[in-house]
Amino acid sequence: xxxxxxxxxxxxxxxxxxxxxxxxxxxxxxxxxxxxxxxxxxxxxxxxxxxxxxxxxxxxxxxxxxxxxxxxxxxxxxxxxxxxxxxxxxxxxxxxxxxxxxxxxxxxxxxxxxxxxxxxxxxxxxxxxxxxxxxxxxxxxxxxxxxxxxxxxxxxxxxxxxxxxxxxxxxxxxxxxxxxxxxxxxxxxxxxxxxxxxxxxxxxxxxxxxxxxxxxxxxxxxxxxxxxxxxxxxxxxxxxxxxxxxxxxxxxxxxxxxxxxxxxxxxxxxxxxxxxxxxxxxxxxxxxxxxxxxxxxx
Amino acid sequence: xxxxxxxxxxxxxxxxxxxxxxxxxxxxxxxxxxxxxxxxxxxxxxxxxxxxxxxxxxxxxxxxxxxxxxxxxxxxxxxxxxxxxxxxxxxxxxxxxxxxxxxxxxxxxxxxxxxxxxxxxxxxxxxxxxxxxxxxxxxxxxxxxxxxxxxxxxxxxxxxxxxxxxxxxxxxxxxxxxxxxxxxxxxxxxxxxxxxxxxxxxxxxxxxxxxxxxxxxxxxxxxxxxxxxxxxxxxxxxxxxxxxxxxxxxxxxxxxxxxxxxxxxxxxxxxxxxxxxxxxxxxxxxxxxxxxxxxxxxxxxxxxxxxxxxxxxxxxxxxxxxxxxxxxxxxxxxxxxxxxxxxxxxxxxxxxxxx
Numbered sequence: 001x002x003x004x005x006x007x008x009x010x011x012x013x014x015x016x017x018x019x020x021x022x023x024x025x026x027x028x029x030x031x032x033x034x035x036x037x038x039x040x041x042x043x044x045x046x047x048x049x050x051x052x053x054x055x056x057x058x059x060x061x062x063x064x065x066x067x068x069x070x071x072x073x074x075x076x077x078x079x080x081x082x083x084x085x086x087x088x089x090x091x092x093x094x095x096x097x098x099x100x101x102x103x104x105x106x107x108x109x110x111x112x113x114x115x116x117x118x119x120x121x122x123x124x125x126x127x128x129x130x131x132x133x134x135x136x137x138x139x140x141x142x143x144x145x146x147x148x149x150x151x152x153x154x155x156x157x158x159x160x161x162x163x164x165x166x167x168x169x170x171x172x173x174x175x176x177x178x179x180x181x182x183x184x185x186x187x188x189x190x191x192x193x194x195x196x197x198x199x200x201x202x203x204x205x206x207x208x209x210x211x212x213x214x215x216x217x218x219x220x221x222x223x224x225x226x227x228x229x230x231x232x233x234x235x236x237x238x239x240x241x242x243x244x245x246x247x248x249x250x251x252x253x254x255x256x257x258x259x260x261x262x263x264x265x266x267x268x269x270x271x272x273x274x275x276x277x278x279x280x281x282x283x284x285x286x287x288x289x290x291x292x293x294x295x296x297x298x
Numbered sequence: 299x300x301x302x303x304x305x306x307x308x309x310x311x312x313x314x315x316x317x318x319x320x321x322x323x324x325x326x327x328x329x330x331x332x333x334x335x336x337x338x339x340x341x342x343x344x345x346x347x348x349x350x351x352x353x354x355x356x357x358x359x360x361x362x363x364x365x366x367x368x369x370x371x372x373x374x375x376x377x378x379x380x381x382x383x384x385x386x387x388x389x390x391x392x393x394x395x396x397x398x399x400x401x402x403x404x405x406x407x408x409x410x411x412x413x414x415x416x417x418x419x420x421x422x423x424x425x426x427x428x429x430x431x432x433x434x435x436x437x438x439x440x441x442x443x444x445x446x447x448x449x450x451x452x453x454x455x456x457x458x459x460x461x462x463x464x465x466x467x468x469x470x471x472x473x474x475x476x477x478x479x480x481x482x483x484x485x486x487x488x489x490x491x492x493x494x495x496x497x498x499x500x501x502x503x504x505x506x507x508x509x510x511x512x513x514x515x516x517x518x519x520x521x522x523x524x525x526x527x528x529x530x531x532x533x534x535x536x537x538x539x540x541x542x543x544x545x546x547x548x549x550x551x552x553x554x555x556x557x558x559x560x561x562x563x564x565x566x567x568x569x570x571x572x573x574x575x576x577x578x579x580x581x582x583x584x585x586x587x588x589x590x591x592x593x594x595x596x597x598x599x600x601x602x603x604x605x606x607x608x609x610x611x612x613x614x615x616x617x618x619x620x621x622x623x624x625x626x627x628x629x630x631x632x633x634x635x636x637x638x639x640x641x642x643x644x645x646x647x648x649x650x651x652x653x
Binding site for chain 2: 194197199205217
């Protein structure tokens with residue numbers, strides 16, 4: 001027994017050390033930092049909640065955190081809403097022998113670096129970009145369209161759609177699509193097809209069968225997809241920095257500014273801890289809500 | 299008058315011909331079985347009746363209404379699936395109530411009463427609030443039955459419902475299904491590959507091979523007078539002996555000459571053929587016992603003792619392959635040993651002559 005334990009610990013020691021050194025350590029440091037304060041060039045190491053007080057009362061931080069949640073919430077909804085039909089199609093309408101080929105094709109965008117994909121979107125969305133050229137060529141009344149829908153960059157006519165919150169939403173939705181498709185696909189694959197026949201047999205139409213059987217049974221996959229997209233996008237830093245412009249900056253950009261630009265590491269740490277807490281609360285609430293709605297008992 | 303009428307049903311999957319010209323009438327209140335080996339088309343035929351499979355040709359009529367192109371949710375049929383198809387996200391009661399949602403003529407209380415009654419009927423009274431995932435195989439089967447029967451369909455379709463249960467449970471459910479069918483009085487159509495199950499439960503049985511109905515008969519007639527060697531071999535055990543027919547007389551190997559009129563079925567043409575008999579229709583005489591009927595001689599080549607029964611393999615004089623004889627071990631009858639001389643009392647009336 002003693003020997004078994006020693007051997008087990010020896011085996012997991014390298015990854016454990018790695019995780020402690022590079023995950024738990026820095027995380028702990030962030031939490032400690034968040035209770036310190038910056039005193040011009042030095043750090044005041046008395047523990048205080050001053051940073052939290054400031055972060056929660058200053059409208060700038062609040063606005064940026066809310067904008068982060070809004071953008072990633074929108075990204076999550078768009079991504080999952082678009083991913084569901086794709087996953088459904090592959091699971092229910094693609095020949096079983098061709099399913100792995102389809103999944104393979106869906107993951108192909110991942111073969112390109114994330115940064116390269118962002119730059120490709122810049123080419124698409126720039127002032128002389130693909131999208132604007134098309135609009136100019138077919139002469140779409142962008143201002144009218146923008147006024148009708150309330151989308152800011154459209155209201156400005158042929159100004160670039162780039163450097164806006166919409167550009168961030170678009171880029172992130174595209175980047176995270178496969179993350180949303182795969183868990184939903186797995187959940188749909190697990191549904192016993194005879195359950196759908198049973199529902200038809202018991203009098204339901206194709207549509208009501210979908211609502212009463214397919215959707216509730218796919219719920220775990222949908223929840224997984226929601227969280228897989230939401231959690232990393234709230235803290236995404238590269239996309240808003242590259243395509244967001246001043247109106248599309250998110251909390252991660254503010255944290256970066258605090259640490260490197262304003263030399264206020266404690267404030268950056270505080271914002272990071274707050275962002276993590278908010279994401280945790282929203283994730284737990286989503287799981288709790290999904291459990292209640294789908295009626296699955298623990 | 300028949301409740302279900304199938305006329306000229308043909309079904310192709312690509313080039314595979316799954317159902318070949320099925321004509322079938324099933325009456326109201328009948329317990330009907332589709333029996334056959336796997337791949338014979340019996341499940342396909344059931345799914346055609348349920349509406350899950352379209353037909354390539356032919357018509358399906360249920361209660362005088364053409365149902366050939368009607369989807370399953372609009373047919374007066376309900377199905378118990380082989381996998382039971384119990385909704386895992388719903389409780390037992392919610393499963394049973396699933397099909398009642400569309401019954402706008404019933405209020406909630408009436409629906410609850412119906413669900414409770416259906417659960418009582420299958421012996422699951424008080425199980426309503428349980429999670430359906432916490433049930434055993436036999437209980438899931440009962441939920442599937444209650445869920446279908448609560449809708450009072452004209453026809454209940456059962457797709458190999460007992461194949462996933464252990465032997466004891468299966469026998470218990472066979473009896474219970476017969477009781478339920480008599481109680482509710484609706485038509486049951488059972489698909490099974492188990493000949494014993496079909497014989498025990500059904501009023502009539504259709505034996506299917508290769509997408510065709512080979513024989514349609516009541517259980518006893520099917521067992522006693524199979525129309526072909528293939529049917530005879532599929533239903534129970536039958537001994538076959540090569541025979542020649544000439545001038546109204548059959549010469550069967552090991553048994554001797556028999557006048558055709560004495561046999562169960564009459565051959566129409568002269569030539570080489572087969573006669574068959576069931577293991578229990580001939581009697582092995584023990585030493586000192588006599589028979590007034592015809593007696594064939596041979597040697598015991600194998601003895602299998604089952605307690606209440608003994609199975610003997612007997613090689614008749616002049617035969618290559620042994621025949622199987624089953625004897626009930628009634629009091630006072632000795633068990634013969636391997637190598638013992640065997641005298642087999644048989645009667646021409648128990649023989650079936652195959653073409």
